[in-house]
Amino acid sequence: MKKKSKRLITLIVNDVEYEIATYPNRTLLEVLRDDLSLKGAKEACDDGVCGTCTVLLDGKPVRSCLLLAVEVQGKAITTIEGLSSGERLHPIQQAFLDNGAIQCGYCTPGMVLTAKALLDEKPNPTDDEIQIALSGNFCRCTGYNKIVKAIGSVSAGKEGGH
Amino acid sequence: MEELSYVGKSVTRKDGPTKVTGRAEYTVDVSLPGMLHGKVLRSPHPHARILSIDTTSAERLRGVKAVVTAKDSLKIRHGFVDTPRYPADQYPIAVDKVCHVGEEIAGVAAIDEATAEEALSLIKVEYELLPAVFTPEEAMKLDAPEIHPSHPKVQEPYKNIGGLTRTGWGDVDKAFNEAYLVREDRFVTHLRTHAYMEPQAIVASYDYSGKLDVWVSSMGTFLKRAKLANSLGLPFGNVRVHKTYVGGAFGGKVDLFSHEYIASLLSIKSHSPVRIVYSREEVFKGARHAQPLILELKTGVARDGTILAQQVRAINDSGAYRGSGVVVIFLAWGFLMVPYRIPNLKYEGYSVYTNNLVRCPQRGHGAPAMRFAVESQFDMIANELNLDPAEMRLRNARRPGEILPNEDSVKNFGLARCIEEVARRTNFVEKYKKAEEERSSVSTIKRGIGIGTCAYFGGSLVYPNSSSVIVKLTDDGSVLLITGAVDMGQGAETVLSQIVAEEMSVPVEDIQVYAADTETTCIDIGSWISGLTWVTGNAAKKAAENAMKKLLQVAAEELDTDPSELVARNKEILVRRAPDRKISYKEAIAASIAKKRGDSIIGEGHFRTMKDEPTHPSLATTKGRWSENYSSYAQVAEVEVDTETGAMKIIKVTTAHDCGFPFNPMLVEGQIDGQVSMGQGHALYEEVLSDEGAVINPSFLEYRIPCALDMVETDYIDVITEEYKKGTHYDTKEVGEGYVAGTIAATANALYNATGVRLDQTPFYPHRILERLEQIKNKER
Numbered sequence: 023m024k025k026k027s028k029r030l031i032t033l034i035v036n037d038v039e040y041e042i043a044t045y046p047n048r049t050l051l052e053v054l055r056d057d058l059s060l061k062g063a064k065e066a067c068d069d070g071v072c073g074t075c076t077v078l079l080d081g082k083p084v085r086s087c088l089l090l091a092v093e094v095q096g097k098a099i100t101t102i103e104g105l106s107s108g109e110r111l112h113p114i115q116q117a118f119l120d121n122g123a124i125q126c127g128y129c130t131p132g133m134v135l136t137a138k139a140l141l142d143e144k145p146n147p148t149d150d151e152i153q154i155a156l157s158g159n160f161c162r163c164t165g166y167n168k169i170v171k172a173i174g175s176v177s178a179g180k181e182g183g184h
Numbered sequence: 185m186e187e188l189s190y191v192g193k194s195v196t197r198k199d200g201p202t203k204v205t206g207r208a209e210y211t212v213d214v215s216l217p218g219m220l221h222g223k224v225l226r227s228p229h230p231h232a233r234i235l236s237i238d239t240t241s242a243e244r245l246r247g248v249k250a251v252v253t254a255k256d257s258l259k260i261r262h263g264f265v266d267t268p269r270y271p272a273d274q275y276p277i278a279v280d281k282v283c284h285v286g287e288e289i290a291g292v293a294a295i296d297e298a299t300a301e302e303a304l305s306l307i308k309v310e311y312e313l314l315p316a317v318f319t320p321e322e323a324m325k326l327d328a329p330e331i332h333p334s335h336p337k338v339q340e341p342y343k344n345i346g347g348l349t350r351t352g353w354g355d356v357d358k359a360f361n362e363a364y365l366v367r368e369d370r371f372v373t374h375l376r377t378h379a380y381m382e383p384q385a386i387v388a389s390y391d392y393s394g395k396l397d398v399w400v401s402s403m404g405t406f407l408k409r410a411k412l413a414n415s416l417g418l419p420f421g422n423v424r425v426h427k428t429y430v431g432g433a434f435g436g437k438v439d440l441f442s443h444e445y446i447a448s449l450l451s452i453k454s455h456s457p458v459r460i461v462y463s464r465e466e467v468f469k470g471a472r473h474a475q476p477l478i479l480e481l482k483t484g485v486a487r488d489g490t491i492l493a494q495q496v497r498a499i500n501d502s503g504a505y506r507g508s509g510v511v512v513i514f515l516a517w518g519f520l521m522v523p524y525r526i527p528n529l530k531y532e533g534y535s536v537y538t539n540n541l542v543r544c545p546q547r548g549h550g551a552p553a554m555r556f557a558v559e560s561q562f563d564m565i566a567n568e569l570n571l572d573p574a575e576m577r578l579r580n581a582r583r584p585g586e587i588l589p590n591e592d593s594v595k596n597f598g599l600a601r602c603i604e605e606v607a608r609r610t611n612f613v614e615k616y617k618k619a620e621e622e623r624s625s626v627s628t629i630k631r632g633i634g635i636g637t638c639a640y641f642g643g644s645l646v647y648p649n650s651s652s653v654i655v656k657l658t659d660d661g662s663v664l665l666i667t668g669a670v671d672m673g674q675g676a677e678t679v680l681s682q683i684v685a686e687e688m689s690v691p692v693e694d695i696q697v698y699a700a701d702t703e704t705t706c707i708d709i710g711s712w713i714s715g716l717t718w719v720t721g722n723a724a725k726k727a728a729e730n731a732m733k734k735l736l737q738v739a740a741e742e743l744d745t746d747p748s749e750l751v752a753r754n755k756e757i758l759v760r761r762a763p764d765r766k767i768s769y770k771e772a773i774a775a776s777i778a779k780k781r782g783d784s785i786i787g788e789g790h791f792r793t794m795k796d797e798p799t800h801p802s803l804a805t806t807k808g809r810w811s812e813n814y815s816s817y818a819q820v821a822e823v824e825v826d827t828e829t830g831a832m833k834i835i836k837v838t839t840a841h842d843c844g845f846p847f848n849p850m851l852v853e854g855q856i857d858g859q860v861s862m863g864q865g866h867a868l869y870e871e872v873l874s875d876e877g878a879v880i881n882p883s884f885l886e887y888r889i890p891c892a893l894d895m896v897e898t899d900y901i902d903v904i905t906e907e908y909k910k911g912t913h914y915d916t917k918e919v920g921e922g923y924v925a926g927t928i929a930a931t932a933n934a935l936y937n938a939t940g941v942r943l944d945q946t947p948f949y950p951h952r953i954l955e956r957l958e959q960i961k962n963k964e965r
Contacts, residue, residue, distance in 0.1 A: 055213075060206075061206070061213040062205070063206075064210070064381075064382070064431070065212070066381045066382065066383065067464045067884045068463050068464050068465065068883070069464070069883050069884060071883075071884045071885055072381070074381060101206070102205060102206030103206050105205070106205055111201065111204065111205070115204040115205065118200070118204050119196045119197065119200040119204060122194070122196075122197075122851065122853065122854050124197060124204060125673035125674070125675075125858065126381065126429075126430060126672060127202075127203030127204070127429060127673065128381040128382045128431030128432060129381055130203050130204055131204075153892040153893050153895060154892075154893065156892035157892045157893045159891075159892070160381065160884065160889060160891060161892075162378075162381055162432050162434070162858070162861075162889065163673050163854070164854060164858055164861075165857035165858050165860055165861030165862075165895065166890075166891075166892045166895040167857045167895060167896075167897075167898055168853070168854060168857065169892070170892065170895065
């Protein structure tokens with residue numbers, strides 16, 4: 023199988039511009055992980071159903087395993103590595119810790135980013151709205167109870183506000 | 185009791201900040217310079233002789249660095265069990281025959297995945313197809329194709345018997361004759377899987393010094409080291425299994441797997457690091473799944489529901505090799521006999537070879553199947569005798585101090601209290617009666633409530649049998665905790681830190697954990713067999729005590745008193761009766777270095793359970809001690825069933841649990857929530873489907889696991905049977921496995937309570953429920 027030639031693309035990831043030479047058939051997930059060493063986004067299902075590869079594209083959660091890197095030039099990409107800044111964790115991250123919402127942690131980056139997109143759009147979601155927003159992010163360890171609780175606690179401002 | 189500062193508290197996870205920021209390095213994230221990508225060639229046939237393998241074209245492909253087949257291997261068999269009775273029976277790479285679809289035949293390492301994939305297609309294998317068999321009952325028949333010879337010690341006229349457990353006590357026939365009611369039922373459980381989020385993954389890196397470095401998603405690095413070293417013929421010390429974060433396991437990452445062996449072999453041959461990461465499809469088609477069981481139960485009871493005798497036959501489909509099949513038929517006996525008193529028992533369990541995928545443990549390892557069967561039949565009996573199901577369970581539940589027939593004591597067994605409390609909290613009796621009354625109402629949405637129980641063992645004697653822990657005090661009094669424990673999400677590193685913090689009066693934040701690496705840490709029992717907190721936890725306690733003894737000795741000399749007069753508080757040592765006379769850890773450590781010829785303060789601790797027992801009990805006869813800490817729990821499920829569609833929803837699960845002393849209540853709750861969710865999936869819709877031994881739903885699109893919309897409300901009641909007193913060891917019990925079983929059992933009984941539908945087969949698919957509803961309706965007409 024002969025490979026197509028590489029293209030030079032520009033990605034804006036966590037407010038930093040990267041110029042990358044890549045094949046047009048590579049996914050955003052592959053480029054983030056292999057070219058930029060941003061490995062918080064994970065692969066788990068190969069089908070776009072599990073949500074462990076979630077990143078934010080202009081603030082909306084997307085499955086980076088279903089997007090080609092060449093498609094997302096010029097858009098603001100946020101990965102888990104770009105969420106906290108300075109000395110403190112992001113309030114959502116802190117809430118995950120405080121509420122026991124993390125076990126193996128493999129789904130956690132995707133969960134946190136999905137929660138961020140939800141809370142940015144709806145600062146005070148109901149539990150139902152949280153469950154709907156998270157329904158595309160699989161977690162096998164927690165049964166979701168403590169994740170929903172963690173996100174609810176941020177919205178209620180219990181963790182110092184959002 | 186002295187006030188506890190760290191244990192028994194909901195301390196947040198030590199590894200939480202690393203995980204929540206995406207910095208935790210899992211095996212899939214490991215990348216080494218010059219790393220090659222490995223792929224595995226698998227058998228497309230369920231049973232075939234390998235006549236020839238031609239790898240010439242694959243080896244010639246540009247970018248291919250190594251190709252391996254059995255001729256590159258030492259042809260040493262391995263197995264989940266390797267004992268004189270049950271010697272290892274599986275080659276890590278097929279030698280002359282394949283026994284299941286997906287069996288590993290060759291491996292390729294290339295510069296990228298696409299090249300490796302292409303190389304696989306160039307390998308030519310000639311097969312001679314053999315007849316195959318896919319159900320254990322067919323495989324047992326004398327005219328079935330022989331996959332492996334039947335076990336020489338099994339005299340019964342069956343084929344393909346991998347193992348047999350036979351045990352019992354009393355006189356069942358006499359007891360059945362005297363019983364008020366005898367029921368005989370048959371239950372069938374299905375093939376389910378772990379669905380760990382991180383797929384199977386390994387990076388193996390062999391260098392010219394003869395050392396193999398390995399990063400692997402596992403439940404115990406020391407077991408992986410032992411099995412890799414044995415099958416590769418390397419000294420144990422030459423194999424280093426590094427720590428990585430583990431993206432879930434649930435039983436599915438114990439034992440050695442062929443792709444791990446193949447990655448190592450490819451690395452040895454290419455002298456380059458080799459990475460093999462399964463696709464999800466490969467996980468479904470090539471990895472091991474859990475143990476389906478067929479269970480035949482005959483139970484005799486007195487008029488008041490007291491069990492008089494049980495006769496149980498378990499048949500396990502172990503797949504193409506023994507895997508953990510001979511363990512599950514032993515464990516199923518244990519999960520049968522622990523919760524309720526059985527004065528007369530006859531048990532036999534067969535593990536049968538078939539041409540299916542090899543099986544492995546999954547959370548509960550036999551308990552979900554056995555408790556589903558026992559608890560379902562229990563309710564059937566209660567219904568026939570018109571007894572309250574909770575009351576009938578209470579009558580049979582073992583009490584504290586009872587001695588089991590294998591001479592184990594259940595010690596402070598909380599089952600009876602769990603049943604009482606869960607029934608009270610959920611208004612069980614009232615709701616149960618109400619649902620029965622409303623079964624005939626016109627509403628098409630029926631609610632029901634059901635109860636299930638389970639009991640579990642912990643930390644039994646299985647390789648490596650024990651755990652060792654080292655604690656090192658640094659100059660300023662902060663602590664390095666060195667343990668072989670693998671934290672796969674359950675919180676091992678956090679709990680061990682809490683223990684050391686408590687015993688050394690050092691804040692949890694001042695403890696750094698170095699874990700799992702076989703080169704720099706100590707042997708550890710592993711994150712299976714439900715005993716890490718019990719075994720490694722007590723090793724950590726002993727290590728902390730050992731270090732403190734040394735520290736207090738120095739402090740006593742400095743403060744001119746006896747160590748017994750001293751007390752440690754937050755990195756300071758004080759004279760108990762004169763607390764203004766004190767010395768900081770930092771000062772005491774400096775004094776030790778200055779005055780004791782440079783002795784730094786290091787503590788070591790070792791622990792194994794049942795230290796007077798030579799080894800694990802016999803898998804064949806069940807003779808021998810098994811465990812010294814039995815957990816127990818009672819769970820109540822509340823369900824809603826739509827009688828028009830047959831769809832069932834679990835609304836709420838309430839759990840009363842006796843896990844001994846709960847080290848970290850938040851982690852305990854997390855374990856229970858996760859098991860309720862897994863139990864829900866297994867009870868309602870998760871099933872690995874196969875056709876002629878080939879998995880036909882190999883993705884999360886076709887194998888549905890619970891998502892956030894399916895979340896079940898959970899409630900917990902702590903039945904704390906063990907307090908921790910300073911100076912004694914920590915009595916903890918299992919909390920991470922058996923609740924799957926209780927949830928499935930309670931759900932089965934709640935379904936009956938809601939609709940009158942009794943299913944003898946899992947999962948409880950809508951079409952199965954509808955079919956039975958139809959039968960009930962027809963009978964009423």
